[in-house]
Amino acid sequence: MDAVSSTRRASWWPVLLLLAIALAVRSWIVVRTEVAARDSVGFIVTALRFEHEPFVSVLRTSQQPPGYPLAILATSWPIRAVSGGPTPENMALAAQIASCLFGVLLVVPMVGFGTEIIDRRFGLASAALFQCLPAWVRFTSDGLSEAMFLFFIAVGLWAAARSFRTGSAWSFLETGLAAGMAFLTRPEGAELAGAVAVVIVGAACLARVSWTSSTVSMASLAIGFLILAGPFVVATGRITNKPTGRFLLGDPTAEKSFFGKADRPPVLLAAWWQDAGDPNRNRTLWATQTLLTETAASSRQFGLLLSLIGLAVWHRRIRNSAGGAVLIVLSAAHAILLIRMTSSVGYLSERHTALIVLTGCFPATLGLMEVVDWLCRRSGGVLRVSPVLATLVLVAAAAAMPSLAKPLHGNRAGHRAAGQWLAKHAPGEAGIRDPFCWGRYYSGRDFTDSAADDPDLQYVIVELSDNQHSRLPLLTEARAKAAAGELVYHWPESKPVEKASVAVYRWVRPPANPTASRPSPPAGGGE
Secondary structure (H helix, E strand, O other): OHHHHHHHHHHHHHHHHHHHHHHHHHHHHHHOOOOOOHHHHHHHHHHHHHHHOOHHHHHHHOOOOOHHHHHHHHHHHHHHHHHOOOOHHHHHHHHHHHHHHHHHHOHHHHHHHHHHHOOHHHHHHHHHHHHOOHHHHHHOOOOOOHHHHHHHHHHHHHHHHHHHHHOOHHHHHHHHHHHHHHHHHOHHHHHHHHHHHHHHHHHHHOOOOOHHHHHHHHHHHHHHHHHHHHHHHHHHOOOOOOHHHHHHOOOOOOOOOHHHHOOOOOOOOEEEHHHOOOOOOOHHHHHHHHHHHHHHHHOOOHHHHHHHHHHHOHHHHOOOHHHHHHHHHHHHHHHHHHHHHHHHHOEEEHHHHHHHHHHHHHHHHHHHHHHHHHHHHHOOOOOOHHHHHHHHHHHHHHHHHHHHOOOOOHHHHHHHHHHHHHHHHOOOOOEEEOOOOHHHHHOOOOOOOOOOOOOOEEEEEEEOOOOOOOOOOOHHHHHHHHHHOEEEEEEOOOOOHHHOOEEEEEEEOOOOOHHHHOOOOOOOOOO
């Protein structure tokens, strides 16, 4: 008994070590963050709405699923208990901490799923490989929903693999619950339930299990998913509130993304149809090539190559074929969805590849193990698999450090400074026009805004540097008002305005009839 207990404890040491490293790296990123991601502002505002407005009303009117905002709200309570009421700083910290927690805990279900379909070494290497991808370490340390989404996807994959191995209805119920939580974080979470359902039906068609057993499994999966997803759909009257999702589902009231209105080169970490060069090019072909390009970039190129090697040997190395099939079906379904979205909307961000990168880590790890096995065989026994595999993972982690060393959104410090200046100098009745969101957020206006929608006095924030956000919908209006306004603040304050990166302009609406406001000439007509 003692020997068994010692073995079990020893088997958890690598997992605990990986968790500790993931936590340390993300903590380092958080403390060196200049501003949270621009999208985090919307999540934070929604989180605070849940605290002060009727729950169902927020569900219906928000453009975001409720999962991540509620996680931010829960995380903010202990932080606010120490630091006081909600402030831009402590709510941004809460958003990042919530994301970090899910990003760190993602290690556990990835190890669990890998153990189910091959073995524990494979699970550990897969989880470690994901933690070596700098883009995703940064994304899952930022105020974004990806970490929470990926965590529940991984939990669902783990539960699904266990379900097919044991045939337990309770495990299929757990899979449905995980898919429901993923759906409440991002609508793509429904794909997990769909992928498991496809494999259940496929197993029955291939006579791997009886139709009676498949029916029970399908019912358990559906119940688990609907317990969480059903109330949201009933409350909102739709599958998703996200504009792009509604557009893809054929909602006539949903507009295409405003990203189609660009007039300058693209922002980083994204691809745009209008930059493809040839307007007559096949959009589906462009979308497919764009997906491959963005996936390769977010997996640091080598991840995509290793995935292809792993897929080539997948069928003979996977011991839990049904669990592995869920991974393949889920990846393929999401790739098809992204190609359709990209060809329809004309835009694909690196963040959109999150699910493919997560699922791709498993065949990539298998590809890496295949390469290591080959090297060890060629060495004539000099090299051993586990040490070589661990060394390569450490090399990948070291290669990621230069990218992780950069402060998160360090080039947006001026927006935070502009917001803090506005908090002190902008009257409460004045409006703030901020296409970038950060300045308005750090001014505190997203918490208590008493200004009218379009007041006569407005403060406008613009960038004077090469930072590109040219597709933001308010940018044209902000530039026009800045050109007609008065410069009142620039950052850095210590440098001349010609070298500033961010500026604040004071704009006053001109009179409707300019001639009526001109002063009358002096009596006697002057000269």
